[in-house]
Amino acid sequence: MNILPVFPTPYERAGVVTPGLPILPHGVERHPVPGGGSRAVQIRKGDQITVQDREGLQPVELVFFAPDGTSDAGMIGATGGRDPQGLKAALSGDASGARVMRALDTAGFDIGKADGAIVFPEGSNPGDYASFVASRDGLLIVCAPGGAMEPHEQWAPTEVVLYVRRANPGKQKDGLVPPDPLADPLADLNIQPGEARPFEVKAGQYIQILDVQGRECSDFQAFSLRALDNGLEREIDPTTTRSLMGSLYPQPGLFSKYFSSDQEPLVEIVQDTVGRHDTFGLACTARYYEDLGYPGHVNCSDNINRELGAFGVRPRGGWPAINFFFNTLLDDTNAIGMDDPYSRPGDYVMLRALTDLVCVSTACPCDVDPANGWNPSDIQVRVYGETEDFKRSIGWRKTPEADVEETKKTGFYECFARHTREFVEYAGYWLPNQMTNYGAIAEYWAAREKAVVMDLSPLRKYEVTGPDAEELMQVCVTRNIKKLAVGGIVYTAMCYDHGGMIDDGTVYRLGETNFRWIGGNDQSGLWLRKQAQERGLNAWVRSSTDHHCNIAVQGPLSRDILKQVIWTPPQQATVEELPWFRLSIARIGDFHGPSVVVSRTGYSGELGYEVFCHPKDAEKVFDAIWEVGAPVGMIPLGLAALDMLRIEAGLIFAGSEFDDQTDPMEAGIGFAVPLKSKEDDFIGRKALEQRKANPQKKLVGLDLDGGIVPTPGDCVHFGKPQVGIVTSAVKSPILGKVIALARVDVTHSEIGTALEIGRLDGDQKRLKATVVRFPHFDPTKERVKGNY
Numbered sequence: 035m036n037i038l039p040v041f042p043t044p045y046e047r048a049g050v051v052t053p054g055l056p057i058l059p060h061g062v063e064r065h066p067v068p069g070g071g072s073r074a075v076q077i078r079k080g081d082q083i084t085v086q087d088r089e090g091l092q093p094v095e096l097v098f099f100a101p102d103g104t105s106d107a108g109m110i111g112a113t114g115g116r117d118p119q120g121l122k123a124a125l126s127g128d129a130s131g132a133r134v135m136r137a138l139d140t141a142g143f144d145i146g147k148a149d150g151a152i153v154f155p156e157g158s159n160p161g162d163y164a165s166f167v168a169s170r171d172g173l174l175i176v177c178a179p180g181g182a183m184e185p186h187e188q189w190a191p192t193e194v195v196l197y198v199r200r201a202n203p204g205k206q207k208d209g210l211v212p213p214d215p216l217a218d219p220l221a222d223l224n225i226q227p228g229e230a231r232p233f234e235v236k237a238g239q240y241i242q243i244l245d246v247q248g249r250e251c252s253d254f255q256a257f258s259l260r261a262l263d264n265g266l267e268r269e270i271d272p273t274t275t276r277s278l279m280g281s282l283y284p285q286p287g288l289f290s291k292y293f294s295s296d297q298e299p300l301v302e303i304v305q306d307t308v309g310r311h312d313t314f315g316l317a318c319t320a321r322y323y324e325d326l327g328y329p330g331h332v333n334c335s336d337n338i339n340r341e342l343g344a345f346g347v348r349p350r351g352g353w354p355a356i357n358f359f360f361n362t363l364l365d366d367t368n369a370i371g372m373d374d375p376y377s378r379p380g381d382y383v384m385l386r387a388l389t390d391l392v393c394v395s396t397a398c399p400c401d402v403d404p405a406n407g408w409n410p411s412d413i414q415v416r417v418y419g420e421t422e423d424f425k426r427s428i429g430w431r432k433t434p435e436a437d438v439e440e441t442k443k444t445g446f447y448e449c450f451a452r453h454t455r456e457f458v459e460y461a462g463y464w465l466p467n468q469m470t471n472y473g474a475i476a477e478y479w480a481a482r483e484k485a486v487v488m489d490l491s492p493l494r495k496y497e498v499t500g501p502d503a504e505e506l507m508q509v510c511v512t513r514n515i516k517k518l519a520v521g522g523i524v525y526t527a528m529c530y531d532h533g534g535m536i537d538d539g540t541v542y543r544l545g546e547t548n549f550r551w552i553g554g555n556d557q558s559g560l561w562l563r564k565q566a567q568e569r570g571l572n573a574w575v576r577s578s579t580d581h582h583c584n585i586a587v588q589g590p591l592s593r594d595i596l597k598q599v600i601w602t603p604p605q606q607a608t609v610e611e612l613p614w615f616r617l618s619i620a621r622i623g624d625f626h627g628p629s630v631v632v633s634r635t636g637y638s639g640e641l642g643y644e645v646f647c648h649p650k651d652a653e654k655v656f657d658a659i660w661e662v663g664a665p666v667g668m669i670p671l672g673l674a675a676l677d678m679l680r681i682e683a684g685l686i687f688a689g690s691e692f693d694d695q696t697d698p699m700e701a702g703i704g705f706a707v708p709l710k711s712k713e714d715d716f717i718g719r720k721a722l723e724q725r726k727a728n729p730q731k732k733l734v735g736l737d738l739d740g741g742i743v744p745t746p747g748d749c750v751h752f753g754k755p756q757v758g759i760v761t762s763a764v765k766s767p768i769l770g771k772v773i774a775l776a777r778v779d780v781t782h783s784e785i786g787t788a789l790e791i792g793r794l795d796g797d798q799k800r801l802k803a804t805v806v807r808f809p810h811f812d813p814t815k816e817r818v819k820g821n822y
Contacts, residue, residue, distance in 0.1 A: 041086070041197065044435060053434040054378045055248055061203030065176075066437055067094075069191035071130035072121055072177040074137040077168045080201030083110055085153050085176060086163040089192040089563070090574045094153035095121045095177040099143045100170055107151035110166040110174065118150030120179020134175055141173055148175075160563055160574070183581040185631040185646040186619040188497040188548055190578040209247045212414040213380045216242065216424070221417040225252075227410030228399035230337035232345065234259070235387045238420030240304065243395055244382040245359055246414050249375045249407030251398040253317035253334045253355035256292070256300050257347065259390040267347055271295040272313040272354055283313045283356075286426040286441070287458060291388070292356065300391060305384035307429030307438045310376040312360040316352035318400050326402060334396040345392050358383055360398075360405060374407045381438065384424055430462040432556040444491035445583035445649030449656040453670045461555065463492040466672040477675035478767055481638055485589035485663055486671035487656070490637070490644065494539075495582045496559035498549040500573035506566050507541060507549050512698060512722075514712040518543045521607075523615040523633055527698040527706045528558050529718030533725050534694040535701060536561055538686065540635060542617055550578075554688045565717070583649050586635075587659060587668075588642030588679075593820065595663040596643055600632055601625065609643070614819055622651075622658045630655060637676065639683025639812055641820040681764045681775060683818075684735070684809030690746055690761045691733060691775060697725050700777060702733030702808075731758070732783040735808025738772040738791070738801055741765065749792040751800070752782045760791060766810065773810045774803070 042056035042064060058064060067073045069092065077083065077098070085094050095118045098110050107114025122145060125131040138145060153164045168174075180191025215222065220239065223231050227250070235241055235256075243252055254270075261268035270292045276282060279289045284303050291299040292313075316322075317338060323331035339349035359381070363371040397413040400406050418424075427440035442463050450466045451457075457464040466489065468474050480486050498507060507515040513526035522543050528536045539553030551559060556577075563575035587596055597609040599622060606618040612634045621627040628651035636642030647655045660668070684702065686692055692701035699707065699722075707722055738744070743763050750758035758778030765772050774791070782789065785805055793799035807813055 042435070054376075056435050061200040063198045063200070065196040065198070067176050067178050067194045067196055068128070068130055069178050069193050070124060070180045071128050072124045072134045072175055073130060073196060074134045074173055074175045075196065075198060077110070077172050077174045077198065078201060079168055079170050081168045082165060082199040082201070083168065083174065084163050084165040084197040084199070086161065086195045086197070087154055087158045088160065088194060089576045090158050090160040090162070091189070091576060092158065092178055092180075092192050092194055093120070093155065094194055095179055096151040096153060097121060097145075097148040097175040097177075098168075099141065099148070099173045099175075101172060103143055103147075105143075105147055105149040107149050109170055109172060110168045112151035112153075112166055114149040114151045116150040116152050118145075118148050118177065121145070121148070121150065121175060121177040123181065124177050124179060137173065143173065160567060182648045182650050183578065184629045185582060185648060186544065186629065188499050188544065188550070188578070190497065190576060190581040192576055209411060210379050212244060212246050215416055217418050217422045219416040219418055221415070223395075223415040225395060225397040225413045225415060227397045227406070227412065228332045228337070230334065230341045230394055230396040231415065232341045232392065232394045233415065233417065235391045235393055235417055236420065237387050237389050239387050240418040240420075240422055240424055241301070241385045241387065241393065242382050242416040242418065243358055243385070244380065244414040244416070245375075245377040246379065247411035248377055248379040248381065249409070250377065250411045250413060251360040251375060251400070251405050252358045252413045253338070253353065253396040253398065254358055255338065255353060255355050255394050256387075257345070257392045258294060258298065258300060259392055261294075262345060262347070262392060268294040268296055268298065270300055270356060272356070275313060283311045285309065285459075286428050288456060299388045301385040301387055303383060304386050304424050305382070305427050305429075305440070307381045308359060308377045308383070309428055310361060311383075312357035312362040315357050315360065315362060315370070317355040317357065317396065318398060318405075319352040321351065323402070328402060332399045334398055337396055338394050341394055342392075372403060372405055374404045378438075381429070428459045432560065442580070444489055445647070445652030446489045446491060446585055446656055449653060449660075450489055450670055454672065456672070458673065460673065461492040465489055465492065466670065468672045468674050469670050472669055474672065474674035474678065475767060477669060477671040478678050480667065480669045481589045481640055481671060481675065481679055482768060483590065484667035485587060485591040485595055486669055486675075487659060487663065488586050488588070488671040488676060490586050491583035493579075493584065494553050494556050494559055495578045496551045496562060497576045497578050498551055498562060498573060499547060500571075501547055502566075502571035502573040503547045503549050506562065506569075506571050506573045506575075507551075508714055509569070509716050510562055510565055511541060512707040512712070512716060512718075513541070514708060514714070515541060515549075516714070520545055521617055523617055523635060525615070525706060527701075527703060528553070528561065529697065529722065530694060531718055531721060533697040533718045533721035535692045535696055535698060536694065537688065538692070538701075538703065538706070542633070581648055582646050583652050584644050584646040585656065585659070586637065586642055586644045587663070588636045588638040588640045588671075589668070590641060591663070591666055591668065592640070592642045595659065595666065595668060596632070596645075598662045599623070599658050600630070601627060612643075622655055628654050636818070637685055638679040639685065639809065639815075640679070640817050642818070677762075678764050678767065681762045681773065682766050682768070682809065682811035684775065686733075687762065691777070696777070697722060699726055699729060700731045700733060702775070729780050731777050732780050733761070733775060733777050734783050735806045735810055736760075736774040736776050736789065736791075736803040737806045738774060738803045740801060741772060742793075742801055743772050744774055744791045744793070744801060749796045750776050750778055750803070751790045751792050751796065752787075756792070756796065757782045757789070768811060775808065778805075
């Protein structure tokens with residue numbers, strides 16, 4: 035039988051491509067299976083089953099149970115006879131395993147009698163797939179087996195995807211159906227476009243507002259039930275909320291609440307998979323459509339009036355509302371516009387009621403502008419009980435078409451939570467911003483004078499292995515990887531063909547054909563994998579971020595602290611012997627302690643080290659270091675203090691000093707592009723040679739008069755014309771003055787050049803500045819080398 039798999043493709047119409055709206059043909063389902071996890075799906079006779087390995091080298095276990103409890107891999111055309119050991123381990127490992135266990139228990143199936151089949155037993159390349167056809171009804175379990183990876187190893191379980199093409203999908207429905215609830219809902223309301231639905235919620239209960247089809251706006255209001263009972267209308271007030279939260283819309287974290295005009299918190303945001311809404315516009319009104327020439331057009335404000343009338347709420351010509359998923363634009367002239375929403379199918383916001391509420395939600399009917407992507411669709415509202423445990427998270431995606439992922443806690447989260455509640459979302463993880471009993475200034479001085487410990491786990495890690503691994507790294511980064519010894523580390527840039535930077539990062543060489551890329555974002559790892567595939571290289575690039583959490587121990591006492599904690603075997607350098615940009619494979623305490631990789635690297639401009647371990651060992655690693663470090667003054671350090679340290683040290687940051695329009699020379703790391711000593715070609719070389727020969731911009735240091743700290747993005751002027759922008763700025767504690775990094779035209783980049791930083795409109799307020807050498811602090815890097 036010729037089985038043709040079906041994979042999602044971006045939605046496209048008339049030359050407009052929307053990767054955020056991947057589509058599958060009618061009757062085809064997509065079920066991601068997490069690395070190390072499992073998934074159970076009901077199968078019918080004749081269904082086509084396709085399993086795809088996303089990153090390569092990931093074995094897959096399949097188990098199929100018939101309704102009578104028998105298990106035979108042959109029922110789906112697979113070869114069985116294998117004990118599904120990976121699946122049995124996964125069932126007790128994570129949330130996906132718990133869901134599969136519930137499905138097995140409900141059906142009365144015995145996993146001990148499972149007939150397992152292995153897919154990709156000989157290894158696989160990224161994108162490889164295998165397809166099967168079910169000969170009878172049953173329950174299919176797919177597992178991507180794999181356990182905890184030690185920090186010196188390079189095999190981590192990765193995601194696979196199950197596609198099911200239904201043999202009898204039934205009549206095609208108009209659009210997608212809502213995804214399964216996150217828990218047993220107390221209420222489950224589907225709101226069609228042009229409708230509004232009221233509902234009551236008790237304090238502590240959760241409200242999920244879900245965009246079923248994607249690109250649909252939903253207006254939301256909530257009233258204090260206690261106030262209504264007293265004859266008062268006290269609903270969410272956008273102006274009060276914005277003023278108290280200091281942002282256009284609250285987000286999960288510290289600044290998450292929506293307030294009434296009496297400054298009473300009514301709801302808080304717990305989860306948000308979109309992160310772009312509106313909190314100051316009106317729900318659409320009759321006048322809006324009348325002014326566009328559409329009298330009588332159904333509108334959300336009239337719908338809200340009608341539904342809230344039963345609660346004694348007075349009607350209004352236009353309802354101030356929280357416009358979830360609505361994409362408001364403000365231009366330089368303060369004109370308000372709109373564009374398609376950012377929401378994709380299944381995106382949602384989760385709120386928690388802080389008091390008893392009367393709520394109303396709409397599915398906006400607007401079909402005359404981009405507010406709903408020109409295609410109004412339905413909204414699903416679900417209410418969950420107060421005993422549910424929904425973790426705070428902000429959705430993020432590696433690529434526009436990737437599955438949404440929740441903000442995660444790092445392996446060290448609980449260790450830092452002992453010292454602070456102020457966590458902020460950073461690259462898909464919760465990281466501490468400041469410590470409760472210290473604050474950024476105290477943390478900064480501890481790094482300069484004693485020692486600090488910080489969480490750098492969100493750094494992206496990718497394992498690059500295979501016979502052509504060196505060739506892949508050599509062509510993808512600017513440094514000469516052929517000269518990198520085993521155990522060595524090199525800081526480098528990764529560029530596109532036009533010379534713009536993808537990322538900066540470090541390459542760790544663990545063996546002759548074994549590398550680890552550590553960068554700031556997933557695009558660099560995905561770029562490596564793309565190049566390996568397109569160039570036909572015998573190399574694999576596999577994500578390992580969640581298997582490598584890392585803390586940095588930085589400061590003058592860092593060596594003295596770690597030498598008491600880290601045990602190294604005879605063939606590895608001790609902490610005292612470890613030179614700059616080298617690594618050791620080690621353990622905590624002694625031969626039997628948790629495995630770690632220690633590197634003499636950091637992001638502070640001080641002597642320091644990074645310690646990598648698996649999340650399962652994170653608390654043991656932290657506690658061992660803390661036990662030695664705390665008595666000599668080591669304290670935890672958050673992101674606010676880290677920003678001070680890195681700006682003083684002239685260390686660049688993505689989105690500030692560089693982006694895909696900035697080359698490494700313009701970003702201030704021209705030293706990482708050895709065009710003379712690296713003779714091999716690499717991606718972007720030709721463009722970088724041209725850019726270097728004809729420089730346009732240069733990163734410079736600035737000293738500022740006065741005490742005002744400019745904002746990144748502020749314009750830099752030489753007289754009237756703008757000649758650059760500020761990329762980062764801070765008031766330096768140790769230097770006692772305001773300093774900045776700025777990218778300016780080369781004609782005004784000489785040391786001593788007097789410039790001005792524009793505020794307000796760039797002309798009405800100017801901050802005097804002088805071009806100076808950078809790094810501002812320790813320009814010869816004596817401190818980071820430990821020579822002080």
